[in-house]
Amino acid sequence: MSDGKSILVIGGGMSGLTAAIEAAEAGNSAVIVEKSPFLGGRVSQLNKYFPKLCPPNCGLEINFKRIKNSADITSYTLAEVENISGDEGNYDVTVKLKPRYVNDKCVGCNACYEACPVEMPNEFNFGLNNTRAAYIPHNQAFPFKYVIDDRFCKGAACKKCAEACKYDAIHLDMKPETVKLKVSAIVMATGWELYDTSKLDILGGGKIKNVITNMQMERLASPNGPTAGKILRPSDGKEVKNIAFVQCAGSRDENHLAYCSYICCMASLKQVTYIRDQYPDSKARVFYIDIRTPGTRYEQFYWKIKEDPNVTLTKGKVAKITEDAATGDVVLVAEDILAGKKITEKYDMVVLAAGMVPSTKASKIPADIKYTDDGFVLPSSLKKGLYAVGTVKSPLDVAKSVQDATGAAVKGIQSARRSK
Amino acid sequence: MAEQVIKPDLNFINDVIASGGESLKKCFQCATCSVVCNVTPDDKPFPRKEMLQAQWGLKDKLFANPDIWLCHQCSDCTAYCPRGAKPGEVLGAIRKMSLQEFSVPGFMAKMVNDPKFLLVLLGVPALLYILIIAAQGFFGDVSIPTEDGKIVYGKFLFSLYYVDTVFTAAALFAVFSLFLGVTKYWKAMSSAAPNAKGSFGKALGDTIKEIIGHNRFKKCEVTKARATAHMLVFYSFIGLFITTILAFAKVIPEYFEHFGVHLGIDNSLLDVLTIIYKIIGNISAAALILGILLVMSNRFKNQVKAGLGGYYDWLFILLVAGVGVTGLLAQFLRMANTPVAYPTYVAHLCMVFFLFAYAPFSKMAHMAYRATAMIFAKQSAREQ
Numbered sequence: 123m124s125d126g127k128s129i130l131v132i133g134g135g136m137s138g139l140t141a142a143i144e145a146a147e148a149g150n151s152a153v154i155v156e157k158s159p160f161l162g163g164r165v166s167q168l169n170k171y172f173p174k175l176c177p178p179n180c181g182l183e184i185n186f187k188r189i190k191n192s193a194d195i196t197s198y199t200l201a202e203v204e205n206i207s208g209d210e211g212n213y214d215v216t217v218k219l220k221p222r223y224v225n226d227k228c229v230g231c232n233a234c235y236e237a238c239p240v241e242m243p244n245e246f247n248f249g250l251n252n253t254r255a256a257y258i259p260h261n262q263a264f265p266f267k268y269v270i271d272d273r274f275c276k277g278a279a280c281k282k283c284a285e286a287c288k289y290d291a292i293h294l295d296m297k298p299e300t301v302k303l304k305v306s307a308i309v310m311a312t313g314w315e316l317y318d319t320s321k322l323d324i325l326g327g328g329k330i331k332n333v334i335t336n337m338q339m340e341r342l343a344s345p346n347g348p349t350a351g352k353i354l355r356p357s358d359g360k361e362v363k364n365i366a367f368v369q370c371a372g373s374r375d376e377n378h379l380a381y382c383s384y385i386c387c388m389a390s391l392k393q394v395t396y397i398r399d400q401y402p403d404s405k406a407r408v409f410y411i412d413i414r415t416p417g418t419r420y421e422q423f424y425w426k427i428k429e430d431p432n433v434t435l436t437k438g439k440v441a442k443i444t445e446d447a448a449t450g451d452v453v454l455v456a457e458d459i460l461a462g463k464k465i466t467e468k469y470d471m472v473v474l475a476a477g478m479v480p481s482t483k484a485s486k487i488p489a490d491i492k493y494t495d496d497g498f499v500l501p502s503s504l505k506k507g508l509y510a511v512g513t514v515k516s517p518l519d520v521a522k523s524v525q526d527a528t529g530a531a532v533k534g535i536q537s538a539r540r541s542k
Numbered sequence: 543m544a545e546q547v548i549k550p551d552l553n554f555i556n557d558v559i560a561s562g563g564e565s566l567k568k569c570f571q572c573a574t575c576s577v578v579c580n581v582t583p584d585d586k587p588f589p590r591k592e593m594l595q596a597q598w599g600l601k602d603k604l605f606a607n608p609d610i611w612l613c614h615q616c617s618d619c620t621a622y623c624p625r626g627a628k629p630g631e632v633l634g635a636i637r638k639m640s641l642q643e644f645s646v647p648g649f650m651a652k653m654v655n656d657p658k659f660l661l662v663l664l665g666v667p668a669l670l671y672i673l674i675i676a677a678q679g680f681f682g683d684v685s686i687p688t689e690d691g692k693i694v695y696g697k698f699l700f701s702l703y704y705v706d707t708v709f710t711a712a713a714l715f716a717v718f719s720l721f722l723g724v725t726k727y728w729k730a731m732s733s734a735a736p737n738a739k740g741s742f743g744k745a746l747g748d749t750i751k752e753i754i755g756h757n758r759f760k761k762c763e764v765t766k767a768r769a770t771a772h773m774l775v776f777y778s779f780i781g782l783f784i785t786t787i788l789a790f791a792k793v794i795p796e797y798f799e800h801f802g803v804h805l806g807i808d809n810s811l812l813d814v815l816t817i818i819y820k821i822i823g824n825i826s827a828a829a830l831i832l833g834i835l836l837v838m839s840n841r842f843k844n845q846v847k848a849g850l851g852g853y854y855d856w857l858f859i860l861l862v863a864g865v866g867v868t869g870l871l872a873q874f875l876r877m878a879n880t881p882v883a884y885p886t887y888v889a890h891l892c893m894v895f896f897l898f899a900y901a902p903f904s905k906m907a908h909m910a911y912r913a914t915a916m917i918f919a920k921q922s923a924r925e926q
Contacts, residue, residue: 324578324622370572375624411572441577441622457573457587464576464584 127151129534130215130305132203132487135163136520137512137527138311139185144531146194150538153303154197155217159269160259161186161197163313165520167246167337169344169351172392173423178520179262186264198301199265206308206489210507211541215303221296223270228291230258230266237286242274244348247341248316250334250356251348256283256292261346270294307507307537309530310487310499314478314513317372317379325371325474326443331357332452332471333443335371336389339473343396353400355471357450362404365397366454366469368440369410373477381496383477384517387414390475391427398430407434407467409456436460443472478517507537551599554639558596561655562852563635569593569627575619580761581612583925588612589619589629596632605640606730608924611908611915613637616762617848631849637908638854644730644911645902646722654903655854667708667895671888674704686884693876693883705891706790712899719902720910727911731918745920749913764847767840774833775862781826788819824873830866834859858905864893 127150131142134156142152154161165178189195198219205216224234238256243249246259255274258266270283270292277294284292316337319327326333332355334342341347342354353362367390372378387410394406413435415424427433442455452472457464483497492503499510509530512523558566571594576587588609595603604610613633620630642651653659680686680698687697752758756776759769792815795805837859841850851859868890875883901907919925 370624374570374572376626377622377624411570437573439572439574439577439624441574455577457576457590459571459573459590462586462591464582464587 127535127538128153128303128305129307129309129531129538130155130203130213130303131309131311133163133311133313133481133514134158134161134197134199135311135313135512136165136182136185137313137523137530138163138309139182139189140524140527141309141311141511141531141534142195142197143185143188143192144528145534146192147188148531148535149194150535151194152196153305154195155201155203156197156199157202158259159199159222159267160263160265161189161199162264164337166260166262167340167344169340169347169396170392171520172388173419175392175395182262182264189264200269201301203488204300206487210505210537211306213303213305213308213507215305215308217301217303219299219301221272221298222267223272223275223292223294223296224268225291225293226267227289228267229289230268231288232258232268233286233288234268234270234283234292237282238275239280239282240274240276242271247348248335248338250338250341306541307509307534308489309509309511309527309534310514311511311527311530312481312485312487312514314480314517315484317383317477317479319371319474319476321378322372322474324442325368325440326445326452327371327474327476330443330445330452330472331355332445332450332469333474334471335474335476336367336386336393337476339393339396343393343400353397355450360450360470361401362397362471363401364404364468364470365406366440366452366467366472367393367406367408367475368443368454368472369408369413369475370439371474371476373475374411379477379479379496381477381517382414384414385519386475386477388420388423388519390473391415391424393473394427394430394433398432403432405432405434407436407469409436409438409440409454411437411439478513480514482514509533548598548600551601553599554601555597555599557639558632558635561635561639562854563596563628563632565626565628566593566596566632567627568625569597569623569629569632570625572624574622574624575629578618578622578763579613579616580618580763581614581616581758582609583612583919585924589633592633592636593627593629596636601643602730603734604636605643605727606734608731608915608919608922610636610640611912612919612925614758614762615848616759616765616768617844618762618764620849621764621847628849634851634855637911638905640727641723641903641907641911644723644726645907646719646726650719650900651903654857654900657853660857663900664892664896667892667899668888670708670895671704671891675888691879693879693881695872695876695883695887698884698887706793708891708895709898712895716898716901720907723902723907724910724914727914728918731915731922735922735924737922740921740923742917742921745917748920748926749916752916753913765840765844767836767843771833771836771840774829775837776833778826778830778833778866781822781829785819785823785826788815788822792816792819824870827866827870830862831870834863834866838863854905861893861897861904865890865897868893 129145129150129152131138131152131154134154138154142154146152162182166182168178171178200220200222201217204218207214234256235254238254240255241252242255244251244253255271258268284294316335319335342349345351355362373383390408397404397406413424415421436458438457438459440454440456444453446453451468453468454472455466480497482499492500494500498516499514501510501515511527511530512518573590576590582588610633615630615634617630620628642648645651756769756773759772792812795807798805868886872887872890875886
């Protein structure tokens with residue numbers, strides 16, 4: 123099937139979409155392999171972009187439209203690359219497709235969800251609420267097709283969803299499939315996972331209900347999140363009027379992530395605006411080692427946040443968090459370094475600014491590639507024809523990932539041209 | 543205008559690094575250490591402040607402060623430090639250096655903490671005893687006197703002249719030197735915090751209470767087990783001190799006898815006294831050995847999170863262990879009536895000499911300096 127100009131993109135997040143679309147719009151063909159049931163990746167989970175504070179979904183929508191309008195982009199969801207062999211211009215790739223149990227006849231009517239009796243944690247919302255084993259990941263999912271999670275679904279023993287479906291879209295006997303591809307170049311855009319905050323024992327990650335992660339905060343603030351965008355704390359649904367952000371929750375720490383995750387300072391400052399905009403009388407305090415907002419636009423954003431009298435920025439890393447059992451409030455200890463005082467304070471909710479872990483830390487790409495100790499792809503180890511994009515190389519923001527992806531599209535096109 | 547001139551002492555920075563604080567420069571001042579520390583006061587907490595002062599070479603600020611000794615090196619800071627800067631070990635190095643600053647004479651502290659001088663320092667008591675033994679002619683034809691064929695150390699190195707004289711002199715020297723050192727430390731702290739004036743008596747009482755209960759040690763988290771180990775060693779030292787006093791009391795009549803004065807104390811009373819101090823002594827020695835073994839095992843167990851320690855720590859630990867082991871051994875070998883008992887006894891005396899005569903300069907001095915720091919901190923309301 124190789125036309126000598128095909129480019130494989132591993133990962134259907136913002137970087138992968140960009141690389142595939144840019145390559146396709148330049149006249150090449152592109153195949154996207156995405157392991158989750160939808161495209162858009164981490165960006166689809168965000169409430170707003172920094173520093174413009176616009177919703178990421180509009181950018182995603184444009185990209186999805188570009189995909190729909192292009193005959194040269196094939197995308198596979200629930201798909202993983204199993205094997206890569208060959209060289210630039212002549213790669214043989216095996217892709218394994220997990221069964222979705224839902225075919226293209228799905229119209230997204232929600233009847234299967236309503237019929238499904240099995241509850242499971244909503245991964246898209248980082249476990250903040252539950253969904254069911256027959257579900258749609260989120261209300262703007264692309265493709266807008268329901269999916270059945272076979273880790274939870276009872277299968278043929280239940281069949282309630284299949285019975286409820288009027289369109290013959292559900293087939294619980296679907297089997298995994300294998301797809302063989304021939305491509306000229308491979309762009310790796312496998313993205314990142316959030317650091318597991320339950321490893322931060324002294325910060326109460328995963329133990330204290332009202333200690334959440336920065337990504338959970340995105341979901342709490344999102345209109346399509348578990349609270350429809352109202353920022354309410356998990357334990358009792360109380361409005362969050364007094365919030366603290368704990369920077370470097372795992373990052374810049376040789377016991378956890380030895381590197382700076384690059385985006386967490388901007389993310390927390392952005393999330394400060396979520397609270398301050400939603401509750402005008404709210405107070406927010408950010409505890410940091412250093413505020414890292416590189417570049418003029420980010421620095422200006424930081425200055426703007428600093429001007430808000432209800433926002434306090436305190437130099438000093440939080441290293442002790444406990445729960446006030448009676449109220450569910452969160453008690454935090456830090457040293458206010460500039461004041462030279464160890465302080466203990468109570469908050470409605472605390473956000474851990476958790477860091478980025480490359481997805482390649484846990485699951486390696488099946489090719490001859492070297493990785494850093496932290497699991498990032500070592501770009502110098504890549505042979506011609508293999509290109510790494512965005513957070514697979516180092517922590518990065520969306521804007522720079524997109525620029526990086528555009529560059530990788532050009533590299534991929536060059537590989538295809540060379541091998542023609 | 544509040545103008546402050548900071549004069550970094552570069553040599554001091556290098557000295558800290560050379561003395562076991564090699565990780566000092568890794569600190570990026572995040573303050574995790576001050577937060578996880580359970581023994582620091584909330585106001586101007588340690589050890590982040592000390593890490594910065596040490597990086598800047600602000601020797602006087604570090605030394606003239608109770609904080610370096612309020613630290614008990616729990617190593618919670620070291621375990622959670624995101625940079626591997628090991629604040630616990632850096633403060634340990636600074637404490638060691640402060641001994642060189644305050645102890646009298648200061649050069650002794652340098653010698654005691656330098657392995658090069660180990661043989662020299664050990665040579666002092668060894669030579670002393672060899673001379674004593676030679677003076678009595680034991681190296682010649684004179685046979686060591688016994689009592690009914692049984693080994694009695696008292697007949698070998700007659701206590702009045704030799705053991706007691708040497709140790710009384712060594713102890714007086716140590717106490718006097720420690721007193722001078724601690725006084726210098728106190729003065730330095732007072733001039734750095736001149737307004738610190740609470741009740742000295744109350745501060746002293748509270749400090750003693752705290753030491754007796756080992757309350758600070760118990761606040762450690764990563765190295766929790768250290769409290770028990772230290773308590774065993776601490777109380778066994780008190781037990782052995784009591785033993786020494788009672789044993790000394792027992793020979794008082796002999797002294798008088800020697801000078802022709804007969805006190806007329808009933809021998810059976812002295813025998814009871816002997817039984818009492820032997821029981822206390824043996825229990826204490828057993829506790830000492832158990833305690834110091836726990837100290838060692840804790841150090842090995844915690845070495846990843848807390849560090850193993852250096853020469854300064856291990857010289858002290860091994861010396862304490864050596865005193866305990868040779869002490870018990872000397873007793874058992876004497877009871878077994880074997881001649882090896884004599885060199886064992888001499889080795890024991892040499893170690894005891896080392897431990898006490900050099901106490902003002904070795905890690906043994908921590909008891910005086912730390913207690914002083916605690917009293918000062920309490921009196922100056924630095925802590926409760």
